[in-house]
Amino acid sequence: MQRVINKLGATLSASLTLILGLCATALVFVATSRLEDDAVNLDFERRAALRAITVQRGLEEAVQVLTVINHFFATVENTSREHFHTFTEPLLAKYPYIRAFGFQRFISDAERAAFEAERRKDLPDFTVSAYVDGKIAPAPLRPRYLVVDYVEPMKGNSAALGLDQLGNPLVTEALNLAIETGRPASTTAIRLAQAAPHERGLLVLLPVYRHGAPLTDARLRREAVIGDTSAVFQATELVQKILEGANLLNTRDMGLTVYVGASTDPVNLIFRHEGPHASMGEKYGGQFPLSLLFRQPGDMATSFDIAGQTWHMVISSPPRALFSDHYGSLLILAAGLLSSMLAAAYLRSLSMRSRRVQRVVEEKTAELRHTNRLLSEDILARKEAEKALQLRHQAIEASANAIMIMSASEPEHTIEYVNPAFQRITGYSASEIIGGNIRILEGRDSDPAGLEAVWQAMREKREHNVILRNYHKDGSELWSDFYIAPVRGEGDQVTHFVAALYDITSMKRYEAELEFQASRDTLTGLINRHMLRNNLDQAISSATRQQHSMWVVFVDLDRFKFVNDTLGHKAGDVLLKTIAGRLRAAVRQADTVARLGGDEFIMILPEQEETLLDTRSLQRIMDAVAAPVTIEGHTLFMTCSLGISCYPADGLDGETLVKHADIAMYRAKQTGRNNFQFYTPAMNEQALERLRIEGDLRNALDNNEFLLHYQPKVDLQSGRVVGMEALIRWQHPQLGMVSPARFVGLAEETGLILPIGAWVLRTACAQCRVWQLAGYSDLSVSVNLSVRQFLQKDLVSSVADALQDTGLAATSLELELTESLMMTDVEHAIGILRELKTLGVNLSIDDFGTGYSSLAYLKRFPIDVLKIDKSFVRDITSDADDAAITASIISLARHLKLKVIAEGVETDEQLDYLRHYGCDEIQGYLFSPPVPPERFEEILRQERLAV
Ligand SMILES: Nc1nc2c(ncn2[C@@H]2O[C@@H]3COP(=O)(O)O[C@H]4[C@@H](O)[C@H](n5cnc6c(=O)[nH]c(N)nc65)O[C@@H]4COP(=O)(O)O[C@H]3[C@H]2O)c(=O)[nH]1
Numbered sequence: 001m002q003r004v005i006n007k008l009g010a011t012l013s014a015s016l017t018l019i020l021g022l023c024a025t026a027l028v029f030v031a032t033s034r035l036e037d038d039a040v041n042l043d044f045e046r047r048a049a050l051r052a053i054t055v056q057r058g059l060e061e062a063v064q065v066l067t068v069i070n071h072f073f074a075t076v077e078n079t080s081r082e083h084f085h086t087f088t089e090p091l092l093a094k095y096p097y098i099r100a101f102g103f104q105r106f107i108s109d110a111e112r113a114a115f116e117a118e119r120r121k122d123l124p125d126f127t128v129s130a131y132v133d134g135k136i137a138p139a140p141l142r143p144r145y146l147v148v149d150y151v152e153p154m155k156g157n158s159a160a161l162g163l164d165q166l167g168n169p170l171v172t173e174a175l176n177l178a179i180e181t182g183r184p185a186s187t188t189a190i191r192l193a194q195a196a197p198h199e200r201g202l203l204v205l206l207p208v209y210r211h212g213a214p215l216t217d218a219r220l221r222r223e224a225v226i227g228d229t230s231a232v233f234q235a236t237e238l239v240q241k242i243l244e245g246a247n248l249l250n251t252r253d254m255g256l257t258v259y260v261g262a263s264t265d266p267v268n269l270i271f272r273h274e275g276p277h278a279s280m281g282e283k284y285g286g287q288f289p290l291s292l293l294f295r296q297p298g299d300m301a302t303s304f305d306i307a308g309q310t311w312h313m314v315i316s317s318p319p320r321a322l323f324s325d326h327y328g329s330l331l332i333l334a335a336g337l338l339s340s341m342l343a344a345a346y347l348r349s350l351s352m353r354s355r356r357v358q359r360v361v362e363e364k365t366a367e368l369r370h371t372n373r374l375l376s377e378d379i380l381a382r383k384e385a386e387k388a389l390q391l392r393h394q395a396i397e398a399s400a401n402a403i404m405i406m407s408a409s410e411p412e413h414t415i416e417y418v419n420p421a422f423q424r425i426t427g428y429s430a431s432e433i434i435g436g437n438i439r440i441l442e443g444r445d446s447d448p449a450g451l452e453a454v455w456q457a458m459r460e461k462r463e464h465n466v467i468l469r470n471y472h473k474d475g476s477e478l479w480s481d482f483y484i485a486p487v488r489g490e491g492d493q494v495t496h497f498v499a500a501l502y503d504i505t506s507m508k509r510y511e512a513e514l515e516f517q518a519s520r521d522t523l524t525g526l527i528n529r530h531m532l533r534n535n536l537d538q539a540i541s542s543a544t545r546q547q548h549s550m551w552v553v554f555v556d557l558d559r560f561k562f563v564n565d566t567l568g569h570k571a572g573d574v575l576l577k578t579i580a581g582r583l584r585a586a587v588r589q590a591d592t593v594a595r596l597g598g599d600e601f602i603m604i605l606p607e608q609e610e611t612l613l614d615t616r617s618l619q620r621i622m623d624a625v626a627a628p629v630t631i632e633g634h635t636l637f638m639t640c641s642l643g644i645s646c647y648p649a650d651g652l653d654g655e656t657l658v659k660h661a662d663i664a665m666y667r668a669k670q671t672g673r674n675n676f677q678f679y680t681p682a683m684n685e686q687a688l689e690r691l692r693i694e695g696d697l698r699n700a701l702d703n704n705e706f707l708l709h710y711q712p713k714v715d716l717q718s719g720r721v722v723g724m725e726a727l728i729r730w731q732h733p734q735l736g737m738v739s740p741a742r743f744v745g746l747a748e749e750t751g752l753i754l755p756i757g758a759w760v761l762r763t764a765c766a767q768c769r770v771w772q773l774a775g776y777s778d779l780s781v782s783v784n785l786s787v788r789q790f791l792q793k794d795l796v797s798s799v800a801d802a803l804q805d806t807g808l809a810a811t812s813l814e815l816e817l818t819e820s821l822m823m824t825d826v827e828h829a830i831g832i833l834r835e836l837k838t839l840g841v842n843l844s845i846d847d848f849g850t851g852y853s854s855l856a857y858l859k860r861f862p863i864d865v866l867k868i869d870k871s872f873v874r875d876i877t878s879d880a881d882d883a884a885i886t887a888s889i890i891s892l893a894r895h896l897k898l899k900v901i902a903e904g905v906e907t908d909e910q911l912d913y914l915r916h917y918g919c920d921e922i923q924g925y926l927f928s929p930p931v932p933p934e935r936f937e938e939i940l941r942q943e944r945l946a947v
Contacts, residue, residue: 870904
């Protein structure tokens with residue numbers, strides 16, 4: 001298709017070139033031929049004009065000859081025939097085209113005969129004659145005659161003698177004109193009598209006037225005219241002679257026709273000089289088609305007046321010598337045609353050649369293009385490969401991860417390349433590491449198994465991924481996610497290994513931090529419950545391995561809730577942090593201190609070779625907790641209760657050990673707090689029971705299972721019952737009578753102590769009032785207040801309500817508060833106590849001496865009674881310390897003007913001792929245990945009876 005198009009294009013191009021060439025040639029040719037035409041025409045015009053002017057001048061000159069003859073007549077009067085002959089002879093010789101000179105004379109008819117007669121003297125045949133029917137004959141009669149009188153040369157013209165010219169209108173017309181103008185006048189071409197019939201001549205007349213006659217105007221001239229001189233011109237010869245004389249007839253390059261007259265009427269034709277161009281075809285010599293290419297040559301026609309007669313000349317253009325006239329243009333045409341054709345041919349051949357070349361070029365181009373395409377593709381592929389390589393190289397260089405390339409052939413897998421990140425991550429520069437191997441990153445804690453796995457993978461030429469603990473050049477830990485992969489070269493041979501080392505140190509640190517956080521108690525920084533389990537397991541494992549025993553110590557702060565509720569959680573947190581720090585400081589480094597939550601802590605104290613487990617360590621713990629703590633201006637005196645379980649005796653797993661330590665701690669709580677208790681299996685039973693009764697406790701109040709026992713208080717001076725302490729009892733459906741020691745703590749933990757306490761208060765008040773109304777008006781009742789109750793916001797109002805509702809006087813009510821409760825936050829306690837005192841109730845400190853009561857604070861408490869704890873009373877007779885403490889308390893109370901009462905008096909010795917030291921009241925089994933109301937009433941009655 002392309003070829004066809006090309007071929008067509010070539011042909012078109014050649015044709016176009018030819019056409020263009022021809023057009024250009026034609027244009028040049030036409031322009032040139034026009035120039036040539038113009039030149040030829042100009043030449044023709046010039047030559048035609050030459051001929052015309054030659055003829056005109058020749059005729060005018062000929063007429064001038066007549067003028068000369070006329071002048072002769074005018075000047076020579078009575079000119080004779082001889083004169084005439086003599087005068088005209090040289091002129092005729094000179095102007096051979098003048099056929100004859102003549103003199104015509106006017107004669108009247110009257111004069112005719114005489115005249116004829118006269119002339120016949122010389123010329124016997126002379127007659128006034130005229131053409132009649134084409135023949136010369138005596139002129140018909142007429143008034144006047146213009147008779148040819150003289151004629152020269154006679155030879156050949158003698159026939160004209162005597163001819164009357166007036167019979168010839170042409171002559172008369174010319175004569176009139178000559179007279180009119182005063183100038184020579186010519187006839188048109190006329191047949192000459194003296195010439196052959198076909199010959200035409202001209203008769204030019206110039207009037208002859210009488211001598212001396214005025215000739216100033218036409219009339220005068222008419223009057224004066226006597227005849228005329230004439231010249232007979234043989235028109236054809238005249239023109240011929242004129243032209244020959246000017247050498248203008250020796251060429252036939254142009255035709256020439258001369259007419260006497262204004263038109264080219266053939267009648268007027270007097271001369272014809274044939275040119276070569278009778279017709280267009282002749283004109284161009286059979287080159288008619290070519291003649292179309294040239295501008296048609298025009299004939300030149302010109303008219304002029306000669307002796308009043310219009311002459312007309314037509315000069316035909318000479319035949320066009322196409323090849324001579326248009327040599328240039330034809331040459332241009334030929335050259336143009338030739339060159340166009342040659343150009344076209346050349347173009348065509350060129351185009352053919354060009355087509356061939358083009359075809360070849362196309363083929364070559366296609367091949368080249370194909371090759372180029374392949375080359376381009378190859379280059380592109382190479383470039384892309386290079387680009388990809390460069391990109392990869394740049395990516396590797398820019399990689400945030402350390403990348404190294406190691407030899408696969410070297411046994412130690414020499415490092416051949418490391419990227420910039422390698423130095424940044426490991427601290428080793430390329431120059432330091434290249435040539436070495438990855439062992440440089442290993443350290444004392446590197447995972448041998450992990451490293452060996454990497455080397456094994458390289459030996460087996462496979463990829464491997466492992467988390468390694470490497471080391472930075474500066475010795476710092478460098479955790480890396482290490483990935484290694486073989487690089488295969490030709491023949492699938494492993495030539496290198498590429499290793500990427502993702503620095504996960506910060507991630508590991510973060511993990512460790514998270515782990516730490518996850519293992520730590522956020523408040524205290526101690527390990528938490530979760531981590532405790534691990535530590536316990538490890539400690540158990542260790543103890544098992546070493547066959548050592550181990551203690552698990554459950555530490556519970558006493559009265560922490562009081563702090564938390566009174567000072568707020570913030571203060572509680574500060575307290576916990578302080579205690580945590582103290583606990584940590586109180587034990588060895590190897591020991592574990594964990595916080596379970598709230599105010600509960602677990603300590604793991606493993607036995608060590610050099611330091612065997614000792615209860616002194618427990619005391620150190622308690623002492624650490626007991627040191628005063630000042631928070632927000634409040635000085636707190638905290639105590640704690642410890643429960644200890646021992647591995648392996650009390651349990652073989654962490655959970656059991658903690659549980660048993662908890663039970664023991666609970667036991668410590670039960671036994672008055674601020675002490676430690678070792679776990680015993682019996683405690684376990686109690687704990688189980690505790691769990692059981694906890695559920696029942698919730699319904700006990702609704703089921704009216706509680707009741708109050710009253711223990712009398714006896715005034716030592718009077719020996720009378722002055723009051724009683726209300727002590728709660730739980731009549732459990734299954735367990736029977738349950739001691740408060742078994743459920744009060746639980747009630748306090750569960751919050752049930754509040755409704756229970758309220759019930760106790762109201763019941764006790766009511767009972768006291770009943771008994772007062774029954775006649776024991778001085779009777780007072782004391783009620784224990786738990787921590788929760790003490791911290792209850794509406795404590796004062798609820799107490800007031802109870803008093804009001806029962807009708808008991810406030811002074812008949814004594815509220816017993818524990819020493820440790822008040823000492824936990826003295827200021828707060830003082831505030832509550834003062835409020836209670838506004839009601840008028842009595843306040844006593846229960847269990848006095850068991851806590852860390854500060855005497856300085858004690859005097860600030862608005863209390864009324866100190867109650868010596870039965871633990872002192874119990875041993876006052878056997879323990880000097882207890883006796884001294886008891887005596888001191890009594891003394892202190894007296895000093896502070898407080899009533900002092902001793903509880904748990906069981907023996908007379910105790911009673912004596914107390915009495916001796918001035919104790920005010922006693923309470924104890926010696927007089928009466930706590931008893932139901934009925935029994936108490938009996939005691940009251942018996943006493944009254946005794947009195
Ligand atoms: N060994 C011995 N013990 C004697 C003797 N005299 C009295 N007791 C016991 O000593 C305890 C005195 O009560 P507490 O110190 O207030 O100690 C009370 C008190 O703290 C608490 N409690 C009892 N009733 C209530 C109550 O209604 N409310 C509150 N918050 N606590 C109560 O339970 C604790 C124990 O109460 P109880 O078992 O009734 O035990 C009573 C009583 O039975 C004696 O001579 N020898």
